[in-house]
Amino acid sequence: MCAVTMATQQTTLGARMIQRTEVAPGLIIVQVAPDGWELPEFEPGQYTVLGLPGSAARCAGSDPDSVEHDPNKLIRRAYSITSSSVPRDYLEFYITLVRSGELTPRLFALEVGDPVLLGPKITGMFTLDSVPEDRHVMLFATGTGLAPYMSMIRSSLAEHRGRRVAVVHGAYHSWDLGYRAELATLQRICPHLEYIPLISEPADEPVAWSGHTGFCQDVWKARVIDQRWGFRPSPENTHAFLCGHPGMIQGMLELLLEDGFAEHSKKSPGQIHLEKYW
Ligand SMILES: Cc1cc2nc3c(=O)[nH]c(=O)nc-3n(C[C@H](O)[C@H](O)[C@H](O)COP(=O)(O)OP(=O)(O)OC[C@H]3O[C@@H](n4cnc5c(N)ncnc54)[C@H](O)[C@@H]3O)c2cc1C
Numbered sequence: 001m002c003a004v005t006m007a008t009q010q011t012t013l014g015a016r017m018i019q020r021t022e023v024a025p026g027l028i029i030v031q032v033a034p035d036g037w038e039l040p041e042f043e044p045g046q047y048t049v050l051g052l053p054g055s056a057a058r059c060a061g062s063d064p065d066s067v068e069h070d071p072n073k074l075i076r077r078a079y080s081i082t083s084s085s086v087p088r089d090y091l092e093f094y095i096t097l098v099r100s101g102e103l104t105p106r107l108f109a110l111e112v113g114d115p116v117l118l119g120p121k122i123t124g125m126f127t128l129d130s131v132p133e134d135r136h137v138m139l140f141a142t143g144t145g146l147a148p149y150m151s152m153i154r155s156s157l158a159e160h161r162g163r164r165v166a167v168v169h170g171a172y173h174s175w176d177l178g179y180r181a182e183l184a185t186l187q188r189i190c191p192h193l194e195y196i197p198l199i200s201e202p203a204d205e206p207v208a209w210s211g212h213t214g215f216c217q218d219v220w221k222a223r224v225i226d227q228r229w230g231f232r233p234s235p236e237n238t239h240a241f242l243c244g245h246p247g248m249i250q251g252m253l254e255l256l257l258e259d260g261f262a263e264h265s266k267k268s269p270g271q272i273h274l275e276k277y278w
Contacts, residue, residue, distance in 0.1 A: 013051070015118035017110050018090055023178040026097035027144075028108065029082070032118050033090040042122035043129060044085050044151035045275075049119030050093065051076035052106045062097065062105030069102070074117055077103045080147035080243075080275070081122070082179075084154040091118065094147040094178055126243065126275040128152055130264060135271075136164040136238040138225060140216045140252055143171060145244025148275060150179055158190050166194045166225045166233075170216050170248065172201045174209055194228040217251040235261045235271050243275040 019031040032050065042048075054069025069075065083092035098104045110116060126148055131137060137157070139149040146169050157165050171177050177197050187195040196219055198212035199205070212219055219225070226232045233240075240256055242249045253263065253272060262270030 013115040013117040014120070015116055017112055017114050017116055020110065020112055023094075024173075024175045026099075026108075027095075027176060027178060028097075029092060029094050029178060030107070030110075031083070031090045031092045032116055034118060034120075035115075037120070039088040039091065040120065040122055041088075042081065042085050043124075043127040044155040045080070045127035045148040046122050046124035046151075047078045047080045047126075047148070048091065048122045049076045049117070050079050050103070050107060051117030051119070052103065052110075056106040057109045058105035059097070059108035061099070062108070063100045065102070066100065075103045075106065076117065076119070078277075080124075080126075080144075080151070082147045082150035082154075084151060086155055092150075094144045094150070096144045124148075124275075125266075126241070126273055128156070130269060130273075131239045134163070136166075136229070136233060138166045138168065138233055138238060138240045140168045140220075140240065140242050140244075140248065141170070142216065142244030142248045143176070144178075145242075145248075145275070145277065146179060148243055149241065150182075153183075153186065153193070158186055158193060161190070161192050164192050164194070164229050164238075165190075166196060166228065168196045168198070168216050168219050168225070170198050170200065170244070172199065173204055174199055194225070196224055196228070215251065216248050217255055220252065220255050234259075239264075239271045239273065241273045241275075244277070246276065246278065249274055249276060 015032050015034050018033045021029045051074040055071035079093045081091050082094050183195040202209045202213045242252050261272050263272045264270040
């Protein structure tokens with residue numbers, strides 16, 4: 001859409017995509033800006049809703065719709081915010097394409113300037129709110145499960161030098177490791193932050209991968225964080241966050257429970273925080 005049309009046509013969906021970066025096929029980082037309203041305050045780690053009408057086109061390479069959609073009805077899904085909560089001109093999201101999905105093939109077809117629904121309500125409990133200031137944090141993610149951690153890191157964790165931070169990010173391939181350059185740079189300039197990327201399919205790499213392989217659970221079992229921090233993360237000194245593939249969440253939960261960590265809830269405070277995307 002040309003800039004003149006964009007400026008004159010206010011969208012009824014309330015927001016527009018202002019940037020789209022393809023990390024790898026089927027993996028994008030998008031920025032969405034409100035059109036004529038202000039974003040509310042939010043806590044890093046929270047999510048909001050993106051939506052498009054059933055009439056919106058699906059991207060090339062996705063499966064056809066399995067059900068017929070009412071062209072006027074909005075399809076909405078939750079997305080964790082990756083951008084900082086400090087400047088709030090736009091929100092950023094890290095999204096994977098579900099080829100058979102209802103919304104993501106439509107989001108992937110959007111171009112810069114296109115209208116998109118951006119929910120005005122930002123919510124969620126997967127935040128650092130319940131972590132005491134003097135506790136270290138381990139952030140375990142697979143795929144787009146990294147999203148809430150990017151907001152936490154960009155908003156406060158990169159500056160908070162009193163606490164150790166370990167970001168463990170698993171993906172199939174090195175090219176699926178979104179935000180790798182930013183996290184590697186932050187690790188270099190923030191001595192309290194450790195970035196531990198790992199891949200599960202090293203045989204596919206065009207150039208030999210020298211980093212960790214396998215799953216987040218393997219990183220925990222091999223005590224990689226202990227070695228980086230110089231001490232063993234324990235329920236007394238550390239909180240753990242888990243977000244991404246259900247298998248990783250379950251596997252990590254079991255390992256952490258064995259090591260004395262407890263799942264956190266409002267009623268029963270603990271040190272393990274979970275966000276389930278599906
Ligand atoms: C609190 C919350 C935050 C979320 N944040 C993100 C986010 O930051 N980025 C993101 O990509 N998704 C996120 N999701 C998932 C998102 O809401 C949608 O479910 C997803 O984009 C698929 O939508 P769809 O309509 O295309 O697929 P649907 O037609 O709704 O199909 C759903 C199926 O897609 C698969 N699926 C859903 N999410 C993923 C995923 N991330 N990776 C792989 N497979 C998936 C599952 O098999 C699920 O059963 C979040 C979900 C929740 C509840």
